[in-house]
Amino acid sequence: MPLSVYSMKLDRAHLEGARRFFSRVELSLQGAIRSQIKMASDCERCLALVETNAPVQQIQSVFAGILADARETWHLNGMFRDVILKTATACKLPEDFIANVLKEAERIDIAADTDKQ
Numbered sequence: 001m002p003l004s005v006y007s008m009k010l011d012r013a014h015l016e017g018a019r020r021f022f023s024r025v026e027l028s029l030q031g032a033i034r035s036q037i038k039m040a041s042d043c044e045r046c047l048a049l050v051e052t053n054a055p056v057q058q059i060q061s062v063f064a065g066i067l068a069d070a071r072e073t074w075h076l077n078g079m080f081r082d083v084i085l086k087t088a089t090a091c092k093l094p095e096d097f098i099a100n101v102l103k104e105a106e107r108i109d110i111a112a113d114t115d116k117q
Contacts, residue, residue: 025079032076039073042066 019029046062081102088098 021079025075027076035069035072035076039066039069042069 015029018032022029022032042062042065046059046066049059049062084102085098088095
């Protein structure tokens with residue numbers, strides 16, 4: 001059953017800016033937020049199954065759902081990346097500097113994951 005969540009406090013200008021940004025690609029702000037939340041929830045289900053050594057078929061089923069929904073989430077991430085690259089080009093920042101910053105932002109901290117086990 002869907003749940004309505006109203007407890008997010010936002011700066012009014014940030015909210016309006018986000019609405020305009022997502023409307024560029026004909027996506028609602030609520031849709032974008034729902035996609036991110038659903039992706040995180042699906043990933044958590046998948047990780048929980050992996051951690052409990054669930055049968056591979058069960059993990060594959062949940063993972064298939066993640067892949068099916070990932071297109072929209074990755075599309076959102078791609079939009080952010082495009083804006084960063086366009087802005088960097090306009091500011092005449094070196095491409096290698098931007099590439100390094102983005103690479104660091106996308107890096108998965110393997111050490112932190114190992115510490116949790």
